[in-house]
Structure formats: structure tokens, C-alpha cells
Amino acid sequence: MTLTPVLSRHWDNPRSWTLETYTEHDGYTALRKALQLPPDDVIQAVKDAGLRGRGGAGFPTGMKWGFIPRGPGPDGLEKPHYLVVNADESEPGTCKDIPLMLATPHTLIEGVIIAAYAIRAAHAFIYVRGEVVPVLRRLQAAVAQAYAAGYLGRDILGSGYDLELIVHAGAGAYICGEETALLDSLEGRRGQPRLRPPFPAVAGLYACPTVVNNVESIASVPAVINHGATWFRSMGSEKSPGFTLYSLSGHVTRPGQYEAALGVTLRELLGYAGGVRAGHELKFWTPGGSSTPLFTAEHLDVALDYEGVAAAGSMLGTKALQIFDETTCVVRAVLRWTEFYAHESCGKCTPCREGTYWLVQLLHRIESGAGTETDLDTLLDITDTINGKSFCALGDGAASPIVSSLKYFRAEYAEHLRGGCPFDPARTTAWADRPAAAVEGPR
Known part of the structure; x- marks a missing residue:
């Protein structure tokens, strides 16, 4: 394409x-x-x-x-x-x-x-x-x-x-x-x-x-x-016709706006953008901004239209394709996004106002190496309390990256529980040397 x-x-x-x-x-x-x-x-x-x-x-x-x-x-x-x-x-x-x-x-x-x-x-x-x-x-x-x-x-x-x-x-x-x-x-x-x-x-x-x-x-x-309509429908797919702007950012050689027909794949767009930055490989990416469920390298050939992305388990959203390579800590990335949603919550409804606050607290504890296996289940419990129950879609957007990152990268979350962030050598060493009781942290 x-x-x-x-x-x-x-x-x-x-x-x-x-x-x-x-x-x-x-x-x-x-x-x-x-x-x-x-x-x-x-x-x-x-x-x-x-x-x-x-x-x-x-x-x-x-x-x-x-x-x-x-x-x-x-x-x-x-x-x-x-x-x-x-x-x-x-x-x-x-x-x-x-x-x-x-x-x-x-x-x-x-x-x-x-x-x-x-x-x-x-x-x-x-x-x-x-x-x-x-x-x-x-x-x-x-x-x-x-x-x-x-x-x-x-x-x-x-x-x-x-x-x-x-x-x-x-x-x-x-x-x-x-x-x-x-x-x-x-x-x-x-x-x-x-x-x-x-x-x-x-x-x-x-x-x-x-x-x-x-x-x-x-x-x-x-x-x-x-x-005319015929010209417009000559691009894209039957249910998602036309052209659109895809925003590529992050660990990509040539980030920017790429205008293509709906249904193009990330593999094709990366071909135009020079691929993931030299010497690195794709780890995870967002198809429509941080409020959409994450995708991984296995989704490179998903058609980036409304039906294709939904069938793969995410949302096309604003077509904001954020690219992350293997040097990125998924827990830290999700924490930063969740901090954003907690800060931007208008506070009108309880699920979003309280839920995003507690998600941040849990993610901080997990990211620092002080969490437990129970915290992972608690994360999912809180996202379930927010998702579909908040007044608007902000709560759903806050829950999406957490649920999807646990789906694809639960092992990385578990690695944090055993001694802190594996992408921070100094912190990993420090936490690995600490006794198990200290690693568990305050409850």
C-alpha cells in the first residue's frame, strides 16, 4: 500500500x-x-x-x-x-x-x-x-x-x-x-x-x-x-474508507505524520519511516494513543482500520502510533501514562477519581520493587471497577494500557517483584541484595 x-x-x-x-x-x-x-x-x-x-x-x-x-x-x-x-x-x-x-x-x-x-x-x-x-x-x-x-x-x-x-x-x-x-x-x-x-x-x-x-x-x-464518494471509497476498506493521518513517534528512525489509506499496517508504515531505530527491535506499541490497549510485534500486520484493530483487541483511536523498543520498561511506561490520567481526571465520578489514584500507588510500588504478586491481581480488580463504570471514557482509557500490558508482559511485572526494575542495573542490584521481607515493602 x-x-x-x-x-x-x-x-x-x-x-x-x-x-x-x-x-x-x-x-x-x-x-x-x-x-x-x-x-x-x-x-x-x-x-x-x-x-x-x-x-x-x-x-x-x-x-x-x-x-x-x-x-x-x-x-x-x-x-x-x-x-x-x-x-x-x-x-x-x-x-x-x-x-x-x-x-x-x-x-x-x-x-x-x-x-x-x-x-x-x-x-x-x-x-x-x-x-x-x-x-x-x-x-x-x-x-x-x-x-x-x-x-x-x-x-x-x-x-x-x-x-x-x-x-x-x-x-x-x-x-x-x-x-x-x-x-x-x-x-x-x-x-x-x-x-x-x-x-x-x-x-x-x-x-x-x-x-x-x-x-x-x-x-x-x-x-x-x-x-466525490467513489474517489474517496477507492482508498481504505469497505467499512473504513478513505485516507487518514497516522502519527508515528517514539523509537522510530523518522517520526512524523504519514498519510495513508485506512487499512495500512504498521509494518508498511515503518518501511516508510525507516524502521525502528538502528540496532533495536520493536517491543510494544499503541495503535491509537496511550488510552488504547497495547500491541506487540506480533501485531505488525494488523490492518490499521476500525474493524481490523478492534478484531485484534484494541482501538484505532486517534491513530497515534507510539513505538517502543526493547530498552523500554513496560511497567514504567504504563506508570507514566497512569499518572497522567490520575492528574487529568476531573473528579466527577468515584470509579475514575479514586481508581486512578490507587492504580498509581500500586504501580509505583511494583515499579520500585516493593510489590507482591497480590498487587498484580489488585491492579486487575481496580481496572475492572473502573472500566465501563466511569462517567466518561477517561476511566476506560486509564485501564486499557494496564490490562493489556499485564496480558502481554506479566513476566516483566513479576520480574519487578523479585528486585525492582530489570532495566535499571543499579536498582536491580540494590534490590536483589535486600532480604525478602524488605523487598515486600509496607502494606
Whole structure:
């Protein structure tokens, strides 16, 4: 399978972020086509293409747009519709949306206008992490260019359609990547997930019908409108069609963004990336960020689409492929991830708030060599208490790397119980010399 540069094909152009460069490469032609169609036809075009959400769950984008209610509600009033772009990229290992917004922000803006037109929204928001100031500035400059060119504002391109687009700087919390927590944050409240139903399509931003989509999902829309469903479906698989960005990081020769058709394998992507760093071999990797179950070298040929990864026991997620070689301590890596989730838990529900805290305590004890065999079973007990019982998916994400690492690397956990981390020679020697009672540590 070859790479399929669509979103990234002009990233290396000088001043790729400017309106002039974007229009030189057919920028905003898809918008002109879309504005000549009824909104429902635009939704149908995205449905026919089979575009799925690129933010994690893979939910069909056109279907999500179609959930927006039409006409007046029970009170006889028709509420305004909103489009919100989730640019709060904060999953460890995920790094595709920020380079996209830096390199070609107008791809996202054009997609926003088309999507907002399709769902009949007069206001749209791009919710960006507040820490990434260069991205905020570039997006704001691109939005200003789009307003000046008549692509935003009143009577866009003489179509009679009006749209206001706001770039919003988020407060910088991982939980705000969850769509309902993002909406609370956008409304000025503390970012915490909402109870569903009602779903955002019925009662989202300001209790009005709202569509929340990932950056890459929206940025893919102009290509779908320009080239059609048949072209889009010529890439990928039947149930996971199209192209996507895979983020390779960690112990790889040439880390970066690799745009390929869904269904490519890690073995193929490593071929483009120069393989695992010289002199080393693959030990484990994440297919969709740290919140997805780990894979090992035996999964090199798993098709990286939604069905293939799920069948192998993980999730495609954000396609953040973190590569770890044999020098990495899996216990230490999982501990660092778990510390992140414990820190980022919003505290709204007990399973996640308390469970992540105790997972960190246990992993610290195991990693330091003070744990016991019982601690491994306790880890699984706590993850079972969190998984599927927490208010949102953060708890599930915290449990996933622990359960999967114990599945594939229980022997390495057991090695820690016999004298500390085997990847730290000084610590291993020190713990090996200690009596068994001391190694067990305090209970």
C-alpha cells in the first residue's frame, strides 16, 4: 500500500498556511460546489463517502450531521444549530491536528463552512488548546483572511448563507477533549462530562442542537465534496474508507505524520519511516494513543482500520502510533501514562477519581520493587471497577494500557517483584541484595 497525501500534500509548500497558497491549489472550490447544493445533499454526499470520525470513536460523520433535528421543537420554537470543532488535541502520542492547523488552516476553515452549511448552523466554533499559542494565532489570521475574502460573514459568495466562526482558546484540560466537557468549557463552566442522553445533537451548546467533530474529520470534507464518494471509497476498506493521518513517534528512525489509506499496517508504515531505530527491535506499541490497549510485534500486520484493530483487541483511536523498543520498561511506561490520567481526571465520578489514584500507588510500588504478586491481581480488580463504570471514557482509557500490558508482559511485572526494575542495573542490584521481607515493602 502506498501513501495517499491529500490533507498533507501541500504541507511543504512555502507559506502553505496563506490564503493565496491555498487558493492556488483549488482551495474553496469545494465550498462553491457545496453552496450550489441543498444542505441535505451535502449531508448525503458525506454519508455516501463513508467518512468516519477521525477523533477516536470512528462514528460516521454524515450520520452525526443527520441527527440534527429539523423544524420547531415541542415549544413551537426552532432553536439555532451550532458546529463545534474539537481541536483540543491532548491524547498522549497524538500529534496530527496541530500540524494540520499550522500548515493548512484554510483546509479546516473550508470544511467548517461546508459542514455548518449542511447542518444549517449560523455559528461555528473551533475549540483549541490554550497552550498552543502559535496555532491560535495562525487560525485567527486565517479566519480573518477568510472573512476579508468573503468566505465567512454575511451572504457568503452571494449564496445568502451567513456564518460566524470563532476560534476559542480552551483552558487546557485533557477532559475537555470529551465532547460534552468541551461544551461545558465553551459555555464558561468547568469542563466536566455531561450525562447522556440528551446527546449534543439534541441539546448541546447552550442547550441547542450541536455537532461536535474532530479537526481531521472536518478537514477531510472539502476533498470529499471536490472528488466525490467513489474517489474517496477507492482508498481504505469497505467499512473504513478513505485516507487518514497516522502519527508515528517514539523509537522510530523518522517520526512524523504519514498519510495513508485506512487499512495500512504498521509494518508498511515503518518501511516508510525507516524502521525502528538502528540496532533495536520493536517491543510494544499503541495503535491509537496511550488510552488504547497495547500491541506487540506480533501485531505488525494488523490492518490499521476500525474493524481490523478492534478484531485484534484494541482501538484505532486517534491513530497515534507510539513505538517502543526493547530498552523500554513496560511497567514504567504504563506508570507514566497512569499518572497522567490520575492528574487529568476531573473528579466527577468515584470509579475514575479514586481508581486512578490507587492504580498509581500500586504501580509505583511494583515499579520500585516493593510489590507482591497480590498487587498484580489488585491492579486487575481496580481496572475492572473502573472500566465501563466511569462517567466518561477517561476511566476506560486509564485501564486499557494496564490490562493489556499485564496480558502481554506479566513476566516483566513479576520480574519487578523479585528486585525492582530489570532495566535499571543499579536498582536491580540494590534490590536483589535486600532480604525478602524488605523487598515486600509496607502494606
